[in-house]
Amino acid sequence: MKIRELDNLQQKLERLKLLSGLSGYGNHAGAKRAVEIAIVSPNSKWSGKVEKFLGSQIDIPLDLIHPFLPGPEVEELPQDGVLVGHVADSKMPVRIPLGSFSQGMFIGGTTGSGKSYTSGYISDQLIEQGINVWLFDRHCEYQRYLAKHIQSKMLIVLKHQDLKRNLFELLPGENPKEGINRIVSGFRGAVFLRDGSENVLASLLHKAYIDLGIYEGSKQCPSLSEIYDRVCSLTFRREELRNIGYKETLVNRMTALMNQMAETYDCMQGFDIGELLNRSIIWQLEGLSELLYRLFVEDLLRVALAYRLRFPVDGIKNVFVIDEAHELLSGSEERDDLSLPYVYRFARTTRKRGIGLVLADQTPSEIPSSVMANMGTRLILRIINGRCIRAVAESMSLTPEQGKYLPELKPRQAVIHFLAKPFLIQIPEIQFDGQITQVASSQLSREEINKLNWVPANHWNEIQVNSENDKHDSHVSKAETDYLLATTKHPFTPVTELDRLLSISLWKGHELRRGLESKGCIEIHKIKTGRKGNPISIMEITPDGYELLKRLKVAFQKPQGIGSWRHKFWQHEVQAWYEANFPICKTAIEDKGVDVAVYLPNEKVAVEILIEGEAKEINNIKRDLQDFDIVICCCEESNDLQSLKQLVEKEFNENQKKRLQFKLLRDLLNAPSPSHSSGSVDKNK
Secondary structure, three states: OOHHHHHHHHHHHHHHHHHHHHHOOOOHHHHHHHHHHHHHOOOHHHOOOHHHHHHHHOOOOHHHOOOOOOOOOHHHOOOOOEEEEEEOOOOOEEEEOHHHHHHOEEEEOOOOOOHHHHHHHHHHHHHHOOOEEEEEEOOOOHHHOOHHHHHOOOEEEEEOOOOOOOOOOOOOOOOHHHHHHHHHHHHHHHHOOOHHHHHHHHHHHHHHHHHOOHHHOOOOOOOHHHHHHHHHOOOOOHHHOHHHHHHHHHHHHHHHHHHHHHHHHOEEEOOOHHHHHOOEEEEEOOOOOHHHHHHHHHHHHHHHHHHHHHOOOOOOOEEEEEOOOHHHHOOHHHOOOOOOOHHHHHHHHOOOOOEEEEEEEOOHHHOOHHHHHHOOEEEEOOOOOHHHHHHHHHHHOOOHHHHHHHHHOOOOEEEEEOOOOOEEEEOOOOOOOOOOOHHHHHHHHHHHHOOOOOEEOOOOOOOEEEEOOEEEEEEOOHHHHHHHHHHHHOOOOOHHHHHHHOOOOHHHHHHHHHHHHHOOOEEEEEEOOOOOOOOEEEEEEOHHHHHHHHHOOOOOOOOOOOOOHHHHHHHHHHHHHHHHHOOOOEEEEEEOOEEEEEEOOOOEEEEEEEOOOHHHHHHHHHHHHHHOOEEEEEEOOHHHHHHHHHHHHHHOOHHHHOOEEEEEHHHHHOOOOOOOOOOOOOOOO
């Protein structure tokens, strides 16, 4: 037997002795005898028989003979967490505590080694334990491992086109200046903006926020197409010629986004990030270029962490699994004009924010050593590339012999380092339940996606409303159009009551009304009714608003009545008052030219409502006296009521005056009981 072969055999035998002593396999005497035979009989005839002899003398599987012995003791292993496998030589379960995910985890392995399987296996357990997992799936691999969660709707699958996200949208309660810094930093790191271009974009966003009233509390942020138009229309003075180059950089980047990602990013308001964080999602990102992949992932990481900073949680609530992590990390250290990728800082700042991070990659050598060093757990499957082996060995403090063993790892066998030293584990073979087709997955996910609210940059059928108050076309969102349609169904309902009917917050209703009013679709009227909460606000739909509904081909009915919207409001209020207090009466608006005609069993009452123009009202009263027993003259203001009384004194005889009543509208509608319940008129009121 050659000396090198003898040395290798000696090492194996030493490990066998360790195994037999630590784990109770076989008998120590047999191992000792095998060593003695090998040492004292270095003849070549033993070279083919020693392994067979060892197998007969010691009851130990030979694939357990590896350079990572001895493994951890049972008391060193955590008792709770996510099961990743079993110690190879003792079958003791190895679990990663949930809190360890906040310190980061790296999974490395060559193609076919089980890297995606391991990520799916871990994600399956996290979802079972109530953790929301985001998997950034570069090659559409994870759906087959997590089909049962898709079928139960605990997990949805979103392609990058399905996301609706406004890159320029502020988080709830976020200071606009802080938001601009976050947004511009995201662009700079993800799409390689030059320093000057970053400043130009910040100034442009600041101006856009001023124009939209964001500093005064408006929630309407500019869309991608609006910012693109603003970038293209930028002009500079002669002394600012250097900014032309910065503008060109911005135009190039924005053009690429408009051409390739407008379906995702061109909206007024995207999906609520809080709602997304409360879901487990597979982000299928196949087909994205490396640059757009970086932008997509970094933006979601950035906004998720910013949201958790504003709305902290206890414990781990989210774990992000990033496939092909090197695309977010490699190559940047060679460029002096770029800051380090956001994932550098994200990996260091997720702790205590309720977010865990799992990076998966088949080329560990492409992951910067500073990132690898920051990972609390490293799990390496079979790798064969020399550079990758050296990078992993350095990161995990492996001995040369341990590094050489990495190409020999079998499927689902891995070296893990999260305790004091690396050791070998066997990942169990799991038959994932409930395979699902792509069609079924898309259908189930579509049902959940439709529950997420968003506002497109252009209305869903590209309808534009021209407003006299706004000289440029304004886009009306779907939410605003729905609110407009609800107004036609409840035309004289106070706005706060309408918001409650629609189950939306008062703030949301205010924002919708503000948007519709700025676009000329509605007009707000303040009316004093004498009731609690005065004055009330009611909405009038303008001709532009009705034109919009016609173009949408939405069925609606205009309210009855003539005159101004205030006049119509009072007509309906009076009609409702009589119907509530006289259940047996019949009422009509504009019957025989009367504002409100009331037909009681024993008398007919005409209610005339004066908003303006006493002279015209006198002619109406004369006409009403010919067909009705009683005429009630109502006004909003006491001065108008007194002026009307004075004209009546001149124009009518005593018999006619006896059939007239004069009331303020708020007094009539707030009366505890009708003034003529028996069919006669109380002339003193």
